[in-house]
Amino acid sequence: MSLDKQWVLRWMDGCARVLEQNREMLGDLDDVIGDGDHGENISRGFSAVDQRLSGIVVESPKQALRVTANTLLAAVGGASGSLYGTAFLRAARSVSTESLDSQAVAMLLVKAAEGIAERGGAQPGDKTMLDAWYPAATNAAAAVAKGATLEEVLRVAADAAAKGAEDTVSMSAAKGRASLLGERSIGHKDPGATSSALILAEAAKAAAH
Numbered sequence: 001m002s003l004d005k006q007w008v009l010r011w012m013d014g015c016a017r018v019l020e021q022n023r024e025m026l027g028d029l030d031d032v033i034g035d036g037d038h039g040e041n042i043s044r045g046f047s048a049v050d051q052r053l054s055g056i057v058v059e060s061p062k063q064a065l066r067v068t069a070n071t072l073l074a075a076v077g078g079a080s081g082s083l084y085g086t087a088f089l090r091a092a093r094s095v096s097t098e099s100l101d102s103q104a105v106a107m108l109l110v111k112a113a114e115g116i117a118e119r120g121g122a123q124p125g126d127k128t129m130l131d132a133w134y135p136a137a138t139n140a141a142a143a144v145a146k147g148a149t150l151e152e153v154l155r156v157a158a159d160a161a162a163k164g165a166e167d168t169v170s171m172s173a174a175k176g177r178a179s180l181l182g183e184r185s186i187g188h189k190d191p192g193a194t195s196s197a198l199i200l201a202e203a204a205k206a207a208a209h
Contacts, residue, residue: 001150002099007206008064009053014202016050019043022198029191038080038191045076045084061100065092065108080192083116083129090115102150106140109157109200113137127171129192135160136200154204161200165193 019026019042026039049071058064065088073085090111095104113133122128124135139160143153168190 002101003061003105003150003207004099005058005061005064007100008061008068009058010206010209011203012046012049012053012064012068014206015199016043016046018198018202019046019195022195026191026195029189029194032188034191035078037078038195041076041078041080042084042195045072045081048072048075060095060098062092062095065089065095068092079120080129080195083120083192086115086119087112087133100150102144102148102153105150106137106144106153106157109133109137109140125171127168127173127190127193129190129196131168131171131190132161132164132193132196132200135164136196151204151207154200154207158197158201158204161193161197165189165197168193 019039023039023043026042027036028039030036030038049068052067052071053064056067058067069085069088069092072081072088075081076084091108094107094111097104100108113130113136116128116130116133117123120128120130122130124131136157140153140157143156148156166189169187171186171190173190
């Protein structure tokens, strides 16, 4: 089994829907430890991505990921736009074929996580979106090494991202607006990690179609 540009298109379409559905919840999370605008920003950004991709002829998964990155950079305000934009830009750069096997998909996730870490200067455990992307990428790579199928690799990544987002509840924020709260950020789930887990869950769903 392999995935092509249609997987990316299904993925982004799913992201637009699920982030709109969870816009208020993400905003509520961000109200507690951030600016309160994460849900609105990220929903608007992926809606713009979905509209952009549906309005052009997409030739390859690389192009679809690059258009996603550039649209997010333009449409999403604040740090989230640059972090998500960088993630998908690095993902696009990692793709060199029109058909993606399990190794290519795992590498896409690894490069996205590396982009987020470098752009945000964050490490795992800092209570950021990286706490969803890093375990997703590392567990995906480990699953590939064990011979997992493409669907299994993406399911493992999605599950690791969901657990990573939950784990941010017990963390003290070291980066971003939430870091101003210090230990008072403990007990609250990070909105960026939460939206990232939703996005990675959609990647797995799009592969199962």
